[in-house]
Amino acid sequence: MSSKVILGYWNIRANGEPIRLMLNYLGVDYTEVNYYKTDDKSDWLAVKESVGIPFPNLPYLIDEDVKLTESYAIMRHLARKHGKLYPETDTENRFCDQLQGIIYDFRSTYTKTLYDRDTHDESKAQFLAEFPGKMSKFEKHLSSRKWLAGNRLMYVDFMFAEFLSCLQLWLPSCLEPFPIASQYLKTFDSLEPIASYRSTKRFRQLPILRKVAVFGGQFE
Template identity: 40%
Template sequence: MAMKLAYWDIRGLAQPIRLLLEYTGTKYEEKFYSCGDAPNYDKSCWFNEKEKLGMDFPNLPYLEDGDTKVVQSNAILRYIARKHNLCGETEEEQMRVDILENQAMDFRNGFVQLCYGDFDKSKSCYTDKLPGTLKQFSDFLGDRKWFAGDKITFVDFIMYELLDQHRMFDPACLDDYKNLRCFLDRFESLEKIAEYMKSNKFMKTPVNSKMAKWGNKKDLKKMAEYMKSGKFMKTPVNNKMAKWGNKKE
């Protein structure tokens, strides 16, 4: 039976989980909730059913694996990772995983506060502090292949997402951190990750929900490329018996 991952129709907290599910070859399906438009940003699609799901702490994202229901993004990541020995093997690796799991959440929370808060007022302060934050992660990675050591762990999926979001936010922010750039390249070169990123399942945007000040819009580049490709059907709009739109352009 396939697992079910449920979340808003954005990258957000679910993207590292999606990446981990793909990397481990786990069969899963997704349930997307959609936030309404401004000014109310209606979330009733979620609130109307959250208490009916039989969860101790109903929240998004959640994962269903048969009768097992897991909430909290890091708990979900650990649940999947334990099945595939991706939580670190040695005491040192496990310690590094524990440290980075929490440090990464602090990093993410700061970025979320910027994106959903007073973006224009806070952006300059955030970008001023960003190099120092990135240097800490760069130093922690050092010359290791992955953040815990030689073997990939679930925290690498968290860090990939955070670093990728930040290079979308500021394309030059990683220029001084070669090992972080190499980490991103190495991650994207993983066979199953590379296949996923080329597929229609992969969500490039939006990063955040509609009420965010940054990362709240879908990238229309792929749509434009599709419309220019030989796959896009401009006409006919209707069948041959129609009085209008029945001819190929």
């Protein structure tokens, strides 16, 4: 019998939640090791060099003899291993590579804004000014396909849908001008494994980010 998969991450959504969504969608039996029980991260730092991973970081995944860090590397591994959510052609592969970079950059501006306590008003104003243009590109892109990379759900959708979900908690009406993206998110949220996972105590709507964030750092 194979051993249970282990996911290690802070006890927040952030970069860990897309992986949790994938694990639940794929029906993977996994256990989670949560860190950040202390503000100084000492619970993670105390074990960081002893978890047996070549480049220890969070999130990490231990899947039998596979030990990985970096969110997208973990997601691509899960998609490949389970034969779902992974590109089938070189064209799809290149497209997903491009999309993951675009999503990462888009999401980074959001997290940077929420962690910017010193000049938050200015950062938020800049984010809001740039948001319609960035989101319009996704709106146009999704007008001709069901999912980001085509008509098949792939690993990049889990990162993008999670980003939109968290974004709506901060800016509840942000997707109203983008009906196609709104429907995309509703379709993702209604996937049975996703809806089932979110109905359990395992799912936490908050916190999204660490406690120092202007928004999303509070616990439910």
